[in-house]
Amino acid sequence: MTARACFSTIWNRIKANQGEEFFTKRDIPFTYRIQDGDSLRPYPKGKPTNRTLSRSMVEEAWESWPVDGPGGFPRHILGPSYLWGLFSDSRISGETDGS
Secondary structure, eight states, X not given: OOOXXXXXXXXXXXXXXXXXXXXXXXXXXXXXXXXXXXXXXXXXXXXXXXXXXXXXXXXXXXXXXXXXXXXXXXXXXXOHHHHHHHHTSHHHHOOOOOO
């Protein structure tokens, strides 16, 4: 089993991959931008959402990872579909499927 990356590593990967395309569990494409260095705004299908996800919320979601799908995050976590899409991608998690 691979050691889990600490959140500062995850956040650095998130910052490094802003503007890249990711996919929700339902294969909806999205990108995101980091705002003010400590929040993330998703852009599904190229349009900004009306919410930003704070770094602390993203960290709390990472502490819950892995989950089977967006519904596995705590209920108060905003943007679970986008967070699932980020964390399930090896560019962010650093994990591979082992093949």
